Amino acid sequence: MGKGWGLTLDSDPVTSNFFTNKSNSTTNVAGGSFLGLKQHHHHRDMFQFPVSLAGSRDDDRRGTSASSSPSDDTKLLVDEVDFFSDKKVRVVDDVKKESIEAPASDLDVNTGLLLLTAGSDQSTVDDGVSSDMEDKRAKNELAQLQDELKRMNAENQKLKDMLSHVSNNYSALHMHLVTLMQQQQQQPPQRNRETQAIQESKPEEVTPLQILDLRRPSAAGAEAAETISHSSSEERTRSGTPPSNVEKRVNREESPESESWGPNCKVQKLNSGKPVDQSTEATMRKARVSVRARSEAPMITDGCQWRKYGQKMAKGNPCPRAYYRCTMAVGCPVRKQVQRCADDRTILITTYEGNHNHPLPPAAMAMASTTAAAASMLLSGSMPSADGIMNPNLLARAILPCSSSMATISASAPFPTVTLDLTHSPNPLQFQRPPPPPTQFQVPFPGQPTPVSAPQLPQVFGQPLYNNNQSKFSGLQLSQEMGSSQLGHHQQQQQHQAPPQQPPTLADTVSAATAAITNDPNFTAALAAAISSIISGGTHPNSSNNNNNRQ
DNA sequence: CGGCTTTGACCTGCGC
């Protein structure tokens, strides 16, 4: 590369990549821009490469501006700089660089360019042309390009501001979410008010706390929860009193960290005689979201840091179950269990439990939102309603707007579990299919198992709005197949080897996006990629796992 | 050497 050419704006990640990749072209283009007619032809050829990258719009305008006259050549250069809006910054910046490094005189600049393009026979073609003409033309070009540079700089600044604005908005939202979660944990259980609030809330107002605040007695629905279901009595869960076992466990886990999680912990400790608080605490922590995904990796990447603290052989499954704790913050109560499906060992079952007590990175936020939204379904499903059927819109909102997923809710006591099944191929047409048994959705009303007509959910999630949003992450699918869930748990799957196929889940898309982000150390770039993927619906490299967990 | 994983022991609840 010639000296002073093709330098990159390292501070600008958007342009730096381009500079790096196309620097040779930059050199030739800039060098040719100050040469004669033939050189311009050469320089136009140089633009062929960016044209192929920039798209058809450039070709159209180039056809109108192409000219063989020297005077037009100057215009041609400028027009082309305009055309390649994606690359114009590079070109203009090259000129700027040149103006900085070779400010002595235009003649000097021209000479330098000739030297830089020494490899081209065209560099000597115009030796006989008047140097005044060249200087004048070069000045014009330089002036125009400098103007262009200013404009591009302003545009870059604007884009940077936009990015900064987006980042700020994200931070504000995140802080708002954390605040809401903390506030919610401080509030006493008010079931009716919650119900109303959630039903009236906008989608973004469905917080993980609402989701995981499963204080009401759950579940008569006698669904065994996933593979991680607990054999438990309905009576225990209906009673609303905390299982002693859970109570003790909670007390045992009341480390300083747990207290820092939320005031409830402390209140519970101080008022150990209040079963409601204990139940709240226990149930909240026990609320679970299970994600089924195909993955060869030992553990899916969800943006959080986990530490393995145990492993057990679970009954009925030759694959061991691993227990992980969130280690992103001291005392984070979130735990997860990872186990392969006994039927299909390519399926990884990850069950999340608890609520993070710390800010989450974007990647983790994605998964946390997913699981929280899934749990929200659980919450909303356990809410009383006029007909005992879950509010579909609420469900749709709960699972986040970009989701078209169906979640499986298992109301197995003492803690209900919602399962997001990412293991089946998406097929929108299958929204119309009547659901095979068992019931797709079951509302865990105490003593009143209320099956919800399964078609409702697909219809809801099949709304154009969600379909559109669904496509936003279409390129970020983590699993090869995805989509459905069934009221799902291991035993049922064993009985029904042909699970219903349903649309892709939010968890799938989000986890994939999560992986995409987590795999990119540069959050800005990752954010841009994510936004790009949303806008374009383009594909994204599968990044399933970067965890080196040993199993 | 610190952090993490492994793994056997331990605790607890539940069913019989």
Place this chain on the structure above:
DNA sequence: GCGCAGGTCAAAGCCG
């Protein structure tokens, strides 16, 4: 009360 199963602990070992 006993056995079983789920869940957790913690010492030992591994690894970067």
